[in-house]
Amino acid sequence: MSDAAAKRGRVRTRTSVPAVRALERGLMVLEALGGGGDVMLSDVARSTGLTCSTTFRLLETLCQRGYAQQDGDTGRYRLGASAIQIGAAYAAGTPLPEAANGAMEKLVALTNETANLAVLDGPHAVYIHQVESLRSVRMFTELGARTPVYCTGVGKVLLAWRPVEEVSRLLADVEFEKFTPHTIPNLKSFLAELQRVRGQGYAVDDQERELGVRCATAPVRDLRGAVVAAISVSAPVSRFPKKLIAQRAREVACAADAISLRLGYASTSK
Structure with a gap:
């Protein structure tokens, strides 16, 4: 030329x-x-x-x-933070939201609650996609918002399958701010919570970030099986009582599996 x-x-x-x-x-x-x-x-x-x-x-x-x-x-x-920010910007522009949208719409239709998709950004979870419910009173999270991993369901899921040493390093300098009486107070308690999340396959934010709000979250995996995102549904506790946690968790996990399948992940579990 x-x-x-x-x-x-x-x-x-x-x-x-x-x-x-x-x-x-x-x-x-x-x-x-x-x-x-x-x-x-x-x-x-x-x-x-x-x-x-x-x-x-x-x-x-x-x-x-x-x-x-x-x-x-x-x-x-x-x-460093600059590299992580570029990675988060890339995630927002990748097929992740597109791959997740259909399953999230079905999840919202099933639960009539808002669904969110988040990725990891250092010691924070960043929300990259949302499908809102049609309720007049509904949970809303601004796209691009960053929340601490230790007090959110999405944060727990994004870290639960990572090595303990990596999580410990990531949160070594993090102050566990007490947002509510239910907020996890320290790293030791958070690591124990991550072990529970791995065991049950989903996470719950039980009024840990905001009083009166409960959330169920499940992992989204890529072709290699790595957790690349977390999908959640949130609702006021009046609409999301504790007796509904297991049901909501199954529904969210089903949506997460559908998204993972679109990303090329084929689970070996039954």
Whole structure:
């Protein structure tokens, strides 16, 4: 393609565009951090094939821009808030809402309560899709809203199937603010709650974030079986008494399974 054609704005093929080496190396380092968990500089250098000195400079640049962060005690690196925010923005633009919408509409028709879809963003859950009920009094969560994981059903589900060590690191500096008398007070209690969630396959927010509101949540899994989102229904306790928890949990889990199937997950359980 001629320079004149390029200047007129025509799309060039990817193979005709030379890679920017510095950017390519930076992205390799970022991808190494995206594998999950905290890693040493030497681990990143080994996985990328870069020298330790080059890896160090790239990591320092990523830290300065918020795409990576270093633990002051261990020296290990992990993804930073900027990278997580981009990941959350990507999730909002991926087929997740589209894949979930049909099952969420059916769930709302079945329960006559609002359904929400959320993804993980550091120690927060971010709501990326919602199907509202037709009730005049209904629960509403603003899309893009971030809520603490420890006091929400979606937060519990998004963390329940992750390693305990990862959850502990993620919440190490989190202050467990007491929103209601029912809010989980500390990390030890939260880890015990996550164990219960794994055992029963769903989570409940029993007035832990807001008095008078109860919520049932189930995990959405991708092709590999990893939990990539959480689907929930919320309602005032007057419409969602404790005797309905098991039923609502089954309904939400059924919707979550339908979404997971659309994402390519085939459960081996019966």
